[in-house]
Amino acid sequence: MIEVRNFTKRYGDFLAVDDLSFTIPEGEIFGFIGPNGAGKSTTIRFLATLLQPTSGSAYVCGHSVVHDPMAVRRVIGFMPDDFGVYDGMKVWEFLDFFAVAYQIPRAYRKKIIGEVLELLDLTSKRDDYVNGLSRGMKQRLCLGKTLVHNPPVLILDEPASGLDPRARVEIKSLLTELRAMKKTILISSHILSELADFCTTIGIIERGRLLAAGSIQEIQKQLRTHRVLKVGLVGEDVPRALAMLRAEPAVQHVESYDHTITCEFQGEDGDKARLLHRLIAAGVSVHTFTEVELSLEEVFMMITKGVVN
Amino acid sequence: MLRENPVLARELLVNLRSSRSFLFQLVYVALLGVVVYAAWPIEREGLTQVSAGAAQSLFELFFYGQFVLIALVAPAFAAGSISGEKERKTYELLLSSPLQPSEILIGKLLSALTYLVLLILSSLPLMLLCFLLGGILLSEIVRAYLILVLAAGTFGLISVACSAYFHRTSAALVVSYLVILPLALVVVYLTRNAAPETRDFVAIALLPPWCLAIWTMVAVVVSRRLLHPPDVGSEGRAVVDEEEEMKNAIGVIIDRDLFPDKLFAPPKRTDLMPDGTNPVLDKELRSEIFSQGTLMLRLVIQVSMLLSIPLMAIQLFFRPEWTAYYVGYVLVFNLLVGPVFSAGSITQERERKTLSLLLTTLLLPGQIVWAKLLASLRVSTVLTFLLTEQLLLAYVLIGDLQQQFWTLLIFLAIIAVTCAVTTSVGLFCSALSRRTVVAMVLTYLLLLLLFVVPIGVERFLTNFTEIGVERLSALTVTSPFAAALSVPLTVSSPDLGLTASERPAPPLVDPIGWPIWAVYLVLGPLLALALNVMTAWIFRLRWWHAGATL
Numbered sequence: 098m099i100e101v102r103n104f105t106k107r108y109g110d111f112l113a114v115d116d117l118s119f120t121i122p123e124g125e126i127f128g129f130i131g132p133n134g135a136g137k138s139t140t141i142r143f144l145a146t147l148l149q150p151t152s153g154s155a156y157v158c159g160h161s162v163v164h165d166p167m168a169v170r171r172v173i174g175f176m177p178d179d180f181g182v183y184d185g186m187k188v189w190e191f192l193d194f195f196a197v198a199y200q201i202p203r204a205y206r207k208k209i210i211g212e213v214l215e216l217l218d219l220t221s222k223r224d225d226y227v228n229g230l231s232r233g234m235k236q237r238l239c240l241g242k243t244l245v246h247n248p249p250v251l252i253l254d255e256p257a258s259g260l261d262p263r264a265r266v267e268i269k270s271l272l273t274e275l276r277a278m279k280k281t282i283l284i285s286s287h288i289l290s291e292l293a294d295f296c297t298t299i300g301i302i303e304r305g306r307l308l309a310a311g312s313i314q315e316i317q318k319q320l321r322t323h324r325v326l327k328v329g330l331v332g333e334d335v336p337r338a339l340a341m342l343r344a345e346p347a348v349q350h351v352e353s354y355d356h357t358i359t360c361e362f363q364g365e366d367g368d369k370a371r372l373l374h375r376l377i378a379a380g381v382s383v384h385t386f387t388e389v390e391l392s393l394e395e396v397f398m399m400i401t402k403g404v405v406n
Numbered sequence: 407m408l409r410e411n412p413v414l415a416r417e418l419l420v421n422l423r424s425s426r427s428f429l430f431q432l433v434y435v436a437l438l439g440v441v442v443y444a445a446w447p448i449e450r451e452g453l454t455q456v457s458a459g460a461a462q463s464l465f466e467l468f469f470y471g472q473f474v475l476i477a478l479v480a481p482a483f484a485a486g487s488i489s490g491e492k493e494r495k496t497y498e499l500l501l502s503s504p505l506q507p508s509e510i511l512i513g514k515l516l517s518a519l520t521y522l523v524l525l526i527l528s529s530l531p532l533m534l535l536c537f538l539l540g541g542i543l544l545s546e547i548v549r550a551y552l553i554l555v556l557a558a559g560t561f562g563l564i565s566v567a568c569s570a571y572f573h574r575t576s577a578a579l580v581v582s583y584l585v586i587l588p589l590a591l592v593v594v595y596l597t598r599n600a601a602p603e604t605r606d607f608v609a610i611a612l613l614p615p616w617c618l619a620i621w622t623m624v625a626v627v628v629s630r631r632l633l634h635p636p637d638v639g640s641e642g643r644a645v646v647d648e649e650e651e652m653k654n655a656i657g658v659i660i661d662r663d664l665f666p667d668k669l670f671a672p673p674k675r676t677d678l679m680p681d682g683t684n685p686v687l688d689k690e691l692r693s694e695i696f697s698q699g700t701l702m703l704r705l706v707i708q709v710s711m712l713l714s715i716p717l718m719a720i721q722l723f724f725r726p727e728w729t730a731y732y733v734g735y736v737l738v739f740n741l742l743v744g745p746v747f748s749a750g751s752i753t754q755e756r757e758r759k760t761l762s763l764l765l766t767t768l769l770l771p772g773q774i775v776w777a778k779l780l781a782s783l784r785v786s787t788v789l790t791f792l793l794t795e796q797l798l799l800a801y802v803l804i805g806d807l808q809q810q811f812w813t814l815l816i817f818l819a820i821i822a823v824t825c826a827v828t829t830s831v832g833l834f835c836s837a838l839s840r841r842t843v844v845a846m847v848l849t850y851l852l853l854l855l856l857f858v859v860p861i862g863v864e865r866f867l868t869n870f871t872e873i874g875v876e877r878l879s880a881l882t883v884t885s886p887f888a889a890a891l892s893v894p895l896t897v898s899s900p901d902l903g904l905t906a907s908e909r910p911a912p913p914l915v916d917p918i919g920w921p922i923w924a925v926y927l928v929l930g931p932l933l934a935l936a937l938n939v940m941t942a943w944i945f946r947l948r949w950w951h952a953g954a955t956l
């Protein structure tokens with residue numbers, strides 16, 4: 098559905114995005130995550146046909162972003178990270194404006210505007226001036242603008258940034274509804290946990306490079322070399338186990354707390370099993386031996402620290 | 407205190423650091439040098455016996471040229487000083503700093519004027535050359551510079567005050583011009599046709615105290631406003647509730663349902679747009695054009711309507727032969743107000759961050775540019791033609807004019823073409839620039855280059871060279887003012903008898919033998935067309951296709 102091939106963008110000497118490639122299949126919700134200045138907005142503006150690439154190409158629903166921007170605009174709903182609204186316009190006029198700009202016949206417009214307002218929970222604000230709305234409502238309205246021509250693909254740049262927790266939750270529930278409508282969504286954020294609940298895949302970008310992409314499980318698998326083990330012991334075995342683990346070349350950062358040892362472990366599942374075997378063979382009474390599920394935030398922090406490379 | 411003023415320090419750093427400003431100064435002095443060289447009296451062997459007249463007219467050229475320059479450039483530098491902070495949303499930061507309002511004001515004023523004063527002073531050596539020619543007293547030069555510096559201060563302060571009052575720089579700029587223009591005319595009138603003693607009196611005894619009084623008053627009012635700013639919050643821009651605003655409005659109220667207001671401000675929609683509407687055009691006319699500050703528009707309309715009444719009275723009852731000058735007044739109005747609507751039309755989409763929304767729709771660049779053009783052209787034309795009402799009245803009431811009814815049609819055509827040109831130039835600059843202020847200043851400069859500079863050059867060459875009038879008139883074909891003055895009108899004025907016969911017939915343009923107005927009426931529309939084609943092309947390349955950093 099969305100395919101980015103070797104996208105590179107330079108601003109003068111500054112390399113903002115470096116050889117970025119990824120694909121988003123139909124119906125997926127792709128979370129595009131990276132710290133500020135990583136190159137998310139640059140990539141998204143390229144996909145929204147607003148930016149000429151230094152090199153590379155991209156396709157949305159099979160249309161080339163570079164060569165056939167009109168066809169791409171027809172199939173995407175785009176919400177920029179930083180947008181404004183027109184003066185002196187009411188909420189319904191704002192939606193009508195974009196509906197006309199997307200060439201939707203008048204007969205459908207009435208129905209669509211009503212539905213969009215309903216979906217966004219803005220029906221009561223129908224006759225308010227747009228520049229009098231709160232920030233959260235403006236974000237929702239802009240999200241509504243992306244829906245008027247019912248595009249199969251939504252490209253949303255930080256739709257929840259700068260919102261209070263309640264408005265965030267509202268945007269999130271909206272996105273969940275959009276997912277139920279079977280839309281393909283690319284959504285960016287600099288906060289990982291914001292996306293974790295409803296994204297099917299994520300891509301992590303830092304300094305213009307894609308560090309990892311795939312489902313959250315896959316990304317954790319890519320982190321295989323950095324697993325965190327938790328070993329629970331009984332009684333006086335702790336010092337002996339500590340000594341053993343410290344002697345293992347595949348184990349680092351061994352720490353103990355009470356009767357529990359945590360350490361970082363490099364290796365495959367087989368190596369992990371052999372480590373457990375050696376501990377038990379040495380007579381250490383292990384009652385727990387688990388791998389700590391890293392939270393998304395921790396994955397993010399590890400990756401963006403450059404641990405992967 | 408001044409040396410530690412951080413506002414001044416920052417602004418000066420930004421302004422003077424650019425090598426562009428230095429280059430501009432160089433070009434300016436070089437230009438002045440060329441003027442002096444061209445006008446330098448021929449009898450070079452006898453430098454001391456040069457006719458006093460030549461030196462005098464060179465001196466006057468310098469003085470009035472620089473005076474006009476100050477009147478035009480001071481607002482361009484100063485009108486953005488505070489409203490720019492509002493637009494960049496740094497206004498609150500500035501106000502909440504421990505700086506005194508007076509310090510902010512002085513910093514802004516001086517930084518805006520330093521460069522201008524530098525420019526003026528760099529012409530001093532050339533002025534002294536005129537002194538060497540003889541025929542001019544040193545006291546005259548001192549007086550001239552006193553007036554120039556006073557004018558720079560006053561005009562700058564007025565612009566900064568407007569800047570403190572308006573949210574948008576474009577509004578501040580236009581209102582500054584509207585206030586400054588009459589003041590400048592008064593000064594020119596007072597210093598021109600008077601005996602030297604009167605001039606000295608004006609320059610030394612009259613102007614300085616007046617200027618000081620104005621300065622103090624304005625400074626106090628503005629400092630108060632900065633101390634207790636009513637326009638902080640909601641990012642320096644209150645939500646426009648039109649109905650509410652109309653209730654509170656004093657003076658002219660724009661009533662969208664009534665004639666003539668509905669010509670330029672059609673009523674708001676109560677239902678969806680019909681199919682096939684250009685949404686941008688509809689949006690501009692019904693929602694946007696007046697939301698950017700109805701206050702400014704009211705001011706513009708009120709001031710010019712008010713001015714046009716005495717002008718009309720003079721024209722009708724005392725000097726019907728001045729009809730062309732009244733047309734000139736209408737043209738000046740259009741020159742000032744026309745660009746307001748078009749010069750911001752593209753840059754504002756960018757500044758308010760709506761451009762990326764607009765560009766990702768299915769609208770084509772041609773549609774967007776066309777809508778912007780039509781909307782601003784419509785408003786500018788309707789407002790300008792409101793002022794021609796007096797002209798029509800004159801043609802109905804005055805017998806001489808009635809008999810030459812066709813000249814009215816020429817005048818109206820000149821005005822209409824000028825509307826198209828000013829709007830097109832504004833739109834063109836808007837597509838070129840990144841900021842509205844830049845677009846507006848650029849527009850005014852280009853329009854001056856087209857409308858006023860040719861007349862100045864023509865006058866200069868007539869005085870100092872032997873080139874024939876027909877040849878010279880070819881220079882002024884881009885100026886509607888020259889066009890209006892070239893319309894042949896024979897009118898007897900009540901007290902002076904027939905005057906037209908005493909006036910030399912307007913020259914025909916050299917190679918084709920047409921009168922200036924005819925050439926203007928052909929050239930103007932072509933120019934507008936070419937500009938708009940270029941605008942669409944630039945917009946396409948710069949924003950629509952390349953999507954230059956939004």
Ligand SMILES: Nc1ncnc2c1ncn2[C@@H]1O[C@H](COP(=O)(O)OP(=O)(O)O)[C@@H](O)[C@H]1O
Binds near residue numbers: 137
């Ligand atoms: N028009 C521009 N000119 C120069 N540098 C730019 C421009 N736009 C973005 N950048 C730089 O490119 C980098 C990526 O920006 P962006 O894509 O906006 O990051 P983010 O991931 O926060 O959205 C940033 O370092 C930014 O400074």
Ligand SMILES: [Mg+2]
Binds near residue numbers: 137138178254255
């Ligand atoms: Mg961003």
